[in-house]
Amino acid sequence: EDQVTQSPEALRLQEGESSSLNCSYTVSGLRGLFWYRQDPGKGPEFLFTLYSAGEEKEKERLKATLTKKESFLHITAPKPEDSATYLCAVQEETSGSRLTFGEGTQLTVNP
Amino acid sequence: NAGVMQNPRHLVRRRGQEARLRCSPMKGHSHVYWYRQLPEEGLKFMVYLQKENIIDESGMPKERFSAEFPKEGPSILRIQQVVRGDSAAYFCASSPGGDTQYFGPGTRLTVL
Numbered sequence: 001e002d003q004v005t006q007s008p009e010a011l012r013l014q015e016g017e018s019s020s021l022n023c024s025y026t027v028s029g030l031r032g033l034f035w036y037r038q039d040p041g042k043g044p045e046f047l048f049t050l051y052s053a054g055e056e057k058e059k060e061r062l063k064a065t066l067t068k069k070e071s072f073l074h075i076t077a078p079k080p081e082d083s084a085t086y087l088c089a090v091q092e093e094t095s096g097s098r099l100t101f102g103e104g105t106q107l108t109v110n111p
Numbered sequence: 112n113a114g115v116m117q118n119p120r121h122l123v124r125r126r127g128q129e130a131r132l133r134c135s136p137m138k139g140h141s142h143v144y145w146y147r148q149l150p151e152e153g154l155k156f157m158v159y160l161q162k163e164n165i166i167d168e169s170g171m172p173k174e175r176f177s178a179e180f181p182k183e184g185p186s187i188l189r190i191q192q193v194v195r196g197d198s199a200a201y202f203c204a205s206s207p208g209g210d211t212q213y214f215g216p217g218t219r220l221t222v223l
Contacts (some may be wrong), residue, residue, distance in 0.1 A: 032210065043115075043202050043214035044154070087154070096167050097142065097209035098156040
């Protein structure tokens, strides 16, 4: 059974304090790994798709990386508006298109 | 370019009633997915549909839940005889193929 574990569960940062969120996964064959951002009361907002180990994607202050067992979401010089829950999800080769989500990391950036 | 649309945004039902949740995918997307987010839990896959076909319903409860995506109109998630445990946020996502999924704002179902 696919497993996705995110850590930490919650993270508090000061504005400008860079950090990383972790997503470790156990699948028999990775088809894709996805990062989403979710604000309270809203739907997940797509950030990145990663397909193979060594791949990196960047968008503004966010950078996602992928290894064979985990993915990191690096946040550089965060701002209060980056506060949200960050979700990691995997698609497994033999499970079709469905996404298996982790529990998320709740990020709070204080001014 | 409108995103995924879901309605209603909030739905209140009494135990035993039926709930109908609607989802209109993004323009050009023919793949629709439904996920459920129970309070204090993560998102769980329910069902994957293409026009007029259910592709994967491995996450759907065996009873009371059904989904459709007709040739014309939105996808519908139907919950019959709702119980308090059905209270959750239900999210629809769409994709142009079987890859990146884009989510709607969700329907928050409350069962009294």
